[in-house]
Amino acid sequence: MCIFCKIIKKEIAAAIIYEDDLLLAFEDAxxxxxxxxxxxxxxxxxxxxxxxxxxxxxxxxxxxxxxxxAGSFDISEKGYKxxxxxxxxxxxxxxxxxxxxxxxxxxxEDIHPIK
Amino acid sequence: MCIFCKIIKKEIAAAIIYEDDLLLAFEDAxxxxxxxxxxxxxxxxxxxxxxxxxxxxxxxxxxxxxxxxAGSFDISEKGYKxxxxxxxxxxxxxxxxxxxxxxxxxxxEDIHPIK
Numbered sequence: 001m002c003i004f005c006k007i008i009k010k011e012i013a014a015a016i017i018y019e020d021d022l023l024l025a026f027e028d029a030x031x032x033x034x035x036x037x038x039x040x041x042x043x044x045x046x047x048x049x050x051x052x053x054x055x056x057x058x059x060x061x062x063x064x065x066x067x068x069x070a071g072s073f074d075i076s077e078k079g080y081k082x083x084x085x086x087x088x089x090x091x092x093x094x095x096x097x098x099x100x101x102x103x104x105x106x107x108x109e110d111i112h113p114i115k
Numbered sequence: 116m117c118i119f120c121k122i123i124k125k126e127i128a129a130a131i132i133y134e135d136d137l138l139l140a141f142e143d144a145x146x147x148x149x150x151x152x153x154x155x156x157x158x159x160x161x162x163x164x165x166x167x168x169x170x171x172x173x174x175x176x177x178x179x180x181x182x183x184x185a186g187s188f189d190i191s192e193k194g195y196k197x198x199x200x201x202x203x204x205x206x207x208x209x210x211x212x213x214x215x216x217x218x219x220x221x222x223x224e225d226i227h228p229i230k
Contacts, residue, residue, distance in 0.1 A: 048182050049191045060175030063199075067163050070201070076164045079202020084178075086185070087194020089221045106204045109224045 004096035008042050017072075022058060023065055025101075034104030035073050035080070039066050046095045048086045066101050075103040119211035123157050132187075137173060138180055140216075149219030150188050150195070154181050161210045163201045181216050190218040 006012040007026060014026035017037055028036040039062050045051065051059065063082070070076050080103030085092040121127040122141060129141035132152055143151040154177050160166065166174065178197070185191050195218030200207040 047194075048178065048197065049185070049194075051179055051182050053179065056175035056179050057172055058175070059178040060171035060173070063163065063174040063178070064166055064168065064171050067166050070164070075204070077202065079162075079164075079200075079204035079207065081205045082163065082199040082201065084197040085194075086197065087192065089190070089194035089218060090196045091222065091224075092194065103204060107206065109206075 002044065002094060002096045004038075004040050004094055004098065005044055008040075018065065018069060022061060025065065025069055028100070033102045033107060035075060035101070037069060037073075037101040039069065039099040039101060041097055045097045047092060047097060048084050051097075062099050066099055069101060070103065073103070078106075079103065081107060081109075117159065117209060117211045119155050119209055119213065120159055123155075133180065133184060137176060140180065140184055143215070148217045148222060150190060150216070152184060152188075152216040154184065154214040154216060156212055160212045162207060162212060163199050166212075177214050181214055184216060185218065188218070193221075194218065196222060196224075 003012060007014045008024055016026045018025040022042055023039060024042060025037055025039045028038050041058055041062065066082050070080050080101060083100040083102060118127060122129045123139055131141045133140040137157055138154060139157060140152055140154045143153050156173055156177065160170065181197050185195050195216060198215040198217060
């Protein structure tokens, strides 16, 4: 079972921000910004590349939930980033879809090839 | 009218990758990776922070479309990033929701506060 499925089942502890029947959100254990939250579907889907048409609404709900969580952390007005890492070249580390909500500071990033 | 609405209306040229009734995808004019495509809703929505519940399916369709476009560029297996910049601190430059599809190389990024 993947580590995020274990978090969903409460077999591994996490700082949970939000939970409903379809989604779970919790603090990233290795934050790269003052606010760094992961929003995941409870359904185990390995990556964006594994999505099917029937997952369309679920993905929309993830985006809308991220917006609401940003509001709850009072960063809506300042702004933030929402990031899906997909596969090896995208830097995905856990094989379960997760949306990074990154904010709490004015952020810059340099995205560049390493190979 | 915002620059992306002008691209939708074909008043400004862009290298269009995909178009349907709801979405448009085109090459970013200032790419930061070998493949850098923007997927936008034809509906003018300023930012993720302006989304309403009725936009849920539209956002899901954007994510599914990004996955399909990645496949059409043969980067599904290697991987890529999907990024929404939201507001000033997220680095959003055009006030019309756009999803960055960034790939074509193994990518690293450093995201850090600048203020």
